[in-house]
Amino acid sequence: MKIKSIQAENLFSFDRIDLTLDPERNEAILITGTNMDDAGADSNGSGKTNLLNIIGWAIFGEVPDKVTVDKIIKKGTSKNYGMAKIELVSPNTVIQIERKRYKKESRRSQELKLIVNGENKTLNTTSQTQKEILYYLGFNTAYSPSAIYEDYLNSCYFTSSNIKPFAGKHVTNSERIEIISRLMSLNILDKCYDEVRDRAKDKEIELGKVESQIETYNNMMPKDIDKHTAISIIKSNNEKIKHLKESLESLQSISKDIIAQKNNIEVIKTKIESYRNQIQTIENQTRLNNINQNNMIKSLESRKISLKSTINESNKEMEILSNRRDQLKLSSKILSQEDESYILNQISNLESKKDSLSCTLYSLRSRISIAQKSKDGSIQCPKCNTKLIITEETVEILDDNIDSIINELIVNSTSVQSKITDISRTIEEQKRKISESNEIKREMQDIENDMSIRVSTIEHANTEIIRIDENIESIKHNIEEHNHKSSQQIAELNSKLSGLNIELQKIYEKYPDIDEQATRIQSEVADMEKQINNINMQNSTLEEKIKLIESIESNIKSLTSKQSQLSSDLKRLLFWKTGFPAIKMRLINKIVPILEMYTNRYLRQLSYNMSITFNITENKELEIKVIDSYGNVRDVNDLFSQGEAKRISLCTGLALRDISASYRNVPLNFIKFDEILDALDDRGSSEFIKLINTIDVQKFIISHNNELKDIFQNNIHIIKENGNSYISQ
Numbered sequence: 001m002k003i004k005s006i007q008a009e010n011l012f013s014f015d016r017i018d019l020t021l022d023p024e025r026n027e028a029i030l031i032t033g034t035n036m037d038d039a040g041a042d043s044n045g046s047g048k049t050n051l052l053n054i055i056g057w058a059i060f061g062e063v064p065d066k067v068t069v070d071k072i073i074k075k076g077t078s079k080n081y082g083m084a085k086i087e088l089v090s091p092n093t094v095i096q097i098e099r100k101r102y103k104k105e106s107r108r109s110q111e112l113k114l115i116v117n118g119e120n121k122t123l124n125t126t127s128q129t130q131k132e133i134l135y136y137l138g139f140n141t142a143y144s145p146s147a148i149y150e151d152y153l154n155s156c157y158f159t160s161s162n163i164k165p166f167a168g169k170h171v172t173n174s175e176r177i178e179i180i181s182r183l184m185s186l187n188i189l190d191k192c193y194d195e196v197r198d199r200a201k202d203k204e205i206e207l208g209k210v211e212s213q214i215e216t217y218n219n220m221m222p223k224d225i226d227k228h229t230a231i232s233i234i235k236s237n238n239e240k241i242k243h244l245k246e247s248l249e250s251l252q253s254i255s256k257d258i259i260a261q262k263n264n265i266e267v268i269k270t271k272i273e274s275y276r277n278q279i280q281t282i283e284n285q286t287r288l289n290n291i292n293q294n295n296m297i298k299s300l301e302s303r304k305i306s307l308k309s310t311i312n313e314s315n316k317e318m319e320i321l322s323n324r325r326d327q328l329k330l331s332s333k334i335l336s337q338e339d340e341s342y343i344l345n346q347i348s349n350l351e352s353k354k355d356s357l358s359c360t361l362y363s364l365r366s367r368i369s370i371a372q373k374s375k376d377g378s379i380q381c382p383k384c385n386t387k388l389i390i391t392e393e394t395v396e397i398l399d400d401n402i403d404s405i406i407n408e409l410i411v412n413s414t415s416v417q418s419k420i421t422d423i424s425r426t427i428e429e430q431k432r433k434i435s436e437s438n439e440i441k442r443e444m445q446d447i448e449n450d451m452s453i454r455v456s457t458i459e460h461a462n463t464e465i466i467r468i469d470e471n472i473e474s475i476k477h478n479i480e481e482h483n484h485k486s487s488q489q490i491a492e493l494n495s496k497l498s499g500l501n502i503e504l505q506k507i508y509e510k511y512p513d514i515d516e517q518a519t520r521i522q523s524e525v526a527d528m529e530k531q532i533n534n535i536n537m538q539n540s541t542l543e544e545k546i547k548l549i550e551s552i553e554s555n556i557k558s559l560t561s562k563q564s565q566l567s568s569d570l571k572r573l574l575f576w577k578t579g580f581p582a583i584k585m586r587l588i589n590k591i592v593p594i595l596e597m598y599t600n601r602y603l604r605q606l607s608y609n610m611s612i613t614f615n616i617t618e619n620k621e622l623e624i625k626v627i628d629s630y631g632n633v634r635d636v637n638d639l640f641s642q643g644e645a646k647r648i649s650l651c652t653g654l655a656l657r658d659i660s661a662s663y664r665n666v667p668l669n670f671i672k673f674d675e676i677l678d679a680l681d682d683r684g685s686s687e688f689i690k691l692i693n694t695i696d697v698q699k700f701i702i703s704h705n706n707e708l709k710d711i712f713q714n715n716i717h718i719i720k721e722n723g724n725s726y727i728s729q
Helices: 048-060 126-137 145-156 173-183 187-220 227-329 337-376 402-510 514-605 642-662 682-693 706-710
Strands: 002-011 014-020 028-035 081-090 093-102 110-116 157-159 387-390 395-397 611-616 622-627 633-635 670-674 698-702 714-721 724-728
Touching: 002 048, 014 048, 014 724, 028 048, 028 682, 028 706, 048 081, 048 093, 048 126, 048 145, 048 157, 048 670, 048 698, 048 714, 093 126, 110 126, 126 145, 145 157, 145 173, 145 642, 145 670, 157 642, 173 187, 173 514, 173 622, 187 514, 227 402, 227 514, 337 402, 514 611, 514 642, 514 682, 611 642, 622 642
Parallel strands: 028 698, 028 714, 157 670, 670 698
Antiparallel strands: 002 014, 002 081, 081 093, 093 110, 387 395, 611 622, 622 633, 714 724
16 A cells, blocks of 8 residues: 555644545655754754654554653644644555544544545544554554564654564564564464464363363262172072062962951941931931921911911901991981082082172272272362362362262171171081081091901901911921831841841951961061062162172273273364464574565665674574674674664664565565664765665655755655645645
8 A cells, every 4th residue: 555645634733634646656765854843953853754654644643752642732823732644655545544533632632533525434433443444554463563563663664763563673583573573474373373372271170170070970989889799699699589479479369368357347337337327317217307397297287276366366356357347337416428519509609609709898998998098188179168089180079978988888788798607607617517528538447448357357367277277287297207217227237237248247257367467478478578668779879889880890991981082182283373473483484584585685785884684592582683794793783883783683673674574474565664764874874875765665765955846756845934834746
């Protein structure tokens, strides 16, 4: 992958970067700078190294010197974040990475986006997206991101400050072996070793468990008897059981007959007891039935007497009611229907006449009232002294006879009132006659009703007396039948009792000591059964031991087979446990001479009279020795000259990159050289330029020497002014 474009905001000393490159051109790009804020610093501090660090930070999220977040984000910026966006291309892939980092006081920490061929591949978390970036760039994601970044520094970023290079003083001999292993993707052998080691450990544990189980089963094996002895004892016991069973069958046959007779006796006794109980029950039931039935007869007789008493009382009451009825019939106050109708008609006529007289009386009284008011309300004419009557409409002359008229009206009114009083008295008298007649009739009707009730009561009583007599006869008949039936049942049961007693007597005559015989034989049977049971228990115990022995032998056999298989598996795993590290070291042993050859070739291209040797020690560490032009051999960590150390670091780094590229483990086709030229003399610089022109990748070269611009066709010049860096191409 090559770089096509770099964009940035608020990073290090840059407000903004918008740089486009041609990935098809592999000519080296010279990066120089001018620090106008510090004339004495020349190009130092202008932002050259920061430009290269932005590339690494965009891809990996790290910078070589592990600076803090606040140092990555441009100091003094009003924004609370720094952003870098880089586009990497290969013939078939376009990858865009955008990384944004926020200041500490911000609630957010960082954002990371990944676009591959126009498709968003950003995952849920930053760490997941970072792993996805390394995957699409072609790195082996089995290693940690920090280890991959170290390999990136060793193979793509060469600096004069010696940032943990392969041949540097800060790298141990064992770490050099691990660097080669990662670059060559030999980690698969480490994984195989770890897997085999874990499996071997599991097999050892499992083998230990199996051996422990075998020992446990051996301890479980019965010590008091062996399998063959147990089988022999069981065979002897079976013969004893056979003879005992034959004797037991004979005794059981005798016992069976005696037991059958005893059972028969018990059955007979039970039947006798049952029959006696039945006889007692029948007798008790008969006695109780007779008592109940006689009580019923007594109750019915008592009811019959009560009914007869009721009939006598009803007859007496009938006689009294009849006499009273006859008396009432002779009463003169009883009106016939015709007389009653006549009186009612007469009352009606009198009522009409009374109403007519009441109207006449009312009229007379009204006239008296009017005449009296006229007399009292008259006035005298002022001219002729005549009395006048004034009404609402007219004025009339008062009659001189008004007083006589009033008196006459009063007399008539009194006469009418007297007639009305006489008529009212006559009406009341007639009504009283009707009322007395009706009262007598009602009493006669009540007497008729009472007599009818008494007749009905007498009839019902006579009917019930007849039914009681029938019931008494029926009960007496039932008593006779029940007593007769009970006598028959008792006779039948007594007959059965006689038969059972005879049968029981015959059994006792045949077996006079049946209980003793049964007890003795049962004891002998129980003793034999106990002997057989004890022998069977012994056999069962022996059979259990035989089964246990056979089970233990089977388990031991199975475990022994498993032990053999586990031992074989463990042996094979232990072989590979030493084999995989050996294969890894063998491969490294093949790579190390090639690395030495490439490194020395680069040293010769730099016209440097010094060679280097790589030697793998017995401790499986990579030891680097330097041979100077005088043939002196020194450890790489003992170099006195920084120039020597930088040349060796540069050449070993390029050699590592060549080997990694041949194994396709360095997917980034660009190299960054930071102030490497400035550490070389003129001849060394010339040789270095020739050297890097032979490397077919993108090359970024940082230098303080602005005179080199004429040598390189591609130049990027960075100017820092007023605290802000910007690119001037």
